[in-house]
Amino acid sequence: MMESKWLIFKKIDKTKHKRIANRKTDVWWVYSKSYDYLGLIEWYAPWRQYCYDNIPSDTVLAPSCLLDIAEFCKQETKAYRERKK
Secondary structure: OEEOOOEEEEEOOHHHOHHHOOOOOOEEEEEEOOOOEEEEEEEEHHHOEEEEEOOOOOOOOOHHHHHHHHHHHHHHHHHHHHHHO
């Protein structure tokens, strides 16, 4: 689990979720610090990087939260590419 000032990124245990059990890449839930569910971060193959999917489409995010999500996606994409070398 990783946290920013306002967000929590929690890696999903693939063994407990059939939808992602066979994936090669990790998936994270994104929550606010008050534990409101905001969406998922998952590998998006067409773009070859981790992306944020705001599952509840009525999610409103401040610029600082968007920057935290973008930074997390960049870090995880870089880490994934480093492991692939």
